[in-house]
Amino acid sequence: MSDLNAAMAEIAQKTEQFLDQHLTAQQLSTPLPAPDRLVDAVRHGALNGGKRLRPVLVHLTAHLFETPKGDLVQAGAAIEYVHCYSLVHDDLPDMDDDDLRRGKPTVHKAYDPATAILAGDALLTHAFALLADKNCHPDPALRNQLVIELVHGAGVGGMAGGQMRDVEGERKGYDPETISLIHAMKTGALIRAAVRIGALMGGANVEELTSLTAFGEAAGRIYQLADDILDATQSSEQLGKTAGKDEAQGKSTLIASHGLDHANAVMRQELQSALSLLAPFGDRAAPLAQLVTHFAERTS
Template sequence: MPSEGHRSESRGVSELSSILAARGEAVTRCLDRLLPPVEGPRGRVVAAMRYSALSGGKRLRPFLVIESARLFDVAPEAALECAAAVEMVHCYSLIHDDLPAMDDSDLRRGRPTVHRAFDEATAILAGDGLLTEAFAVLADPRCHPDPAVRTALIAGLAAAAGAAGMVGGQMIDISPQRADLDLDGITGLQRLKTGALITFSCEAGAILGGADAAARQALRAYAEDLGLAFQIIDDLLDYESTPEELGKPTGQDAVLGKATFVGQLGRAGARSRAEALVERACAQLEIFAEKAKLLEETARFVLERRT
C-alpha cells in the first residue's frame, strides 16, 4: 500500500479519491485473503459473503481505521486486518438492511442485493457469517500481538454493532414511530445506526496506536460529527441523485415514510447543518496538527460525494 505522507497543502478531490481508492483496494485484497474459500457444503453461504464484501463500495470505515492509526505512527499494513474486520461488519449490516423484512431493497452498489442474487435465507446467513468472522479476525494475533489490544478492539466493535449501536439504531429505523421523530430523534437514531461504526473505526485506530485519553476523545468527537454529516449527505442524495449514480434505489425514505434530516430542515438547511458538523469535526483534529490533514480533507470530501 503506498504511503502518501501528510502535507500542509490541501489535496484536490481527484487526488483524495485516488488515495481512498488505493486504500480500498488494499482492504479488498485483505478481505479476499481473510474470507473462507468457496468450497464444500458451505460454499453457497461463503459465496454470498464474498459477493457482498468484495463488491467495492466507498470503504470509508476501513479508511478511517487506517488513517486514525497513522496518527500514532501505525503503518497502514499493520491496521489492515482490523480495517477489514470493520468492513465485514458494515457489509453484514447492508445485507440485513436490504432484506424484505427491513428496507426491502433490490439494488446495492450497482448490482442485485444479496437476497436477490442468492435467496433470503442465504442472505441472512451470509450476514451472520460476516459479523462473526469479523470477531475471529480481531481475536487472531495477526491482527495485533498484544492480547489487551485485541480485547479492546473486540469489546469496542461489539458495543458499536450491538443493541447500544447499530442494532438499536436499526430497530428505531424500522419502528412505526420512525415517521414521527423530531430532529433530536433523527440525530439519536443516526448516531446509532450510521455513526456507531464510523466512531468505532476512528477509535480502533487509536486503540491500535496506544493513544492517550485526550487523543481518543478527540477522534471520537471528530467521528461522531463526521458520521452525522455523512448521513445528512446520504439523505440529500436520496432526494437529488439517480439509482444509476448511487448504485441503489433512490426516494426510498419518502416511500417508507421515514423522517429525515432533509424532511426536517429542507435541502438547504440540511446541507448547512452538514457543513457545520464537518467544520466542528475538523476542529477536533487540531491537537494532531498536520498529521491529521488527510482526515480533515476526508471530512470535507464527504460534503462533495455523489455516491
C-alpha cells in the same frame, strides 16, 4: 485531494484483496466444510464494495501517530465485514426491502432471503475472529479492547439498536430527536468505532482518544446528512442503490422537516466542528480533514 484519493484507492485495494483471500471456502471451512452457496453469497455481499471508507478511517486515524502497531488492513477488514453484513440484512424484505446495492442485485435477490440472513450472520461472526487473531495486534489486552469497540459499534447500543429504532419508527412515526438517535446508532456508531480502533492501534492517550471519539461522532453525522441529501437529489443509477427511499417511507429527515438548504447548512456546521477537533494534531491530520470533507461533498 489527489494524495487522499491515492491513499483511499490503495487502502480500498488492500481491503478488497484481504476480503478476496479470506472469504473463500478454504479459509471459512473450519472446523467443517463451508457450503459453497453460502460462501458465494458472502462474497456477493462483501466484494466489489467501493471506497471502503471505514477501513480508510482506521488507517488514517492510526497514522496520526508515529508508530501504529498491528495489521491495520486486518482491523479495517473486520469493520468492513460488519458493515457489509449490515447492508445484506438492511436490504432484506423485512427491513428496507431493496433490490439494488452497489449497482448489482442485493444478496436476497441474487440468492434468497434465508441465504442472505446466513451470509450476514457469517460476516458478522468472522469479523470478531479477525480482531481476536494475534496477527491483528501484538498486545492481547489491546486486541480485547478492539473487539469491545466493534461490539459497541455493532451491538444493541449501536448499529443493531439503530436499525431497531428505524423499524419502530416506520410503525410509530419519526420525530427529529428519534431520527438523530437512529443516525447516531445506525450509521455513526460504526464510523465512531473505526476511528477509535485506529486511534487505539496508533497508541492514542486518553485525551487524544476523547477528541478523536468526538471527531468520529461528527464524521458519522456528516456522512448520514450527506446520505440523506443524496437520497433526495440523486437517481438510483447515480447512487447504485434505490434513491428516494426516505420520502417514500415517510421518514422525518432534516430535509423533510426543514428543507434541503437547512440540511446543507447543518452539514457545513458539523464539518467545521469536525475539522476543529483535528486541529491539535496539526499537519498530520490533513488526510483525515480531507476525508471528512469528502464525506460532506461526495456525490454517491
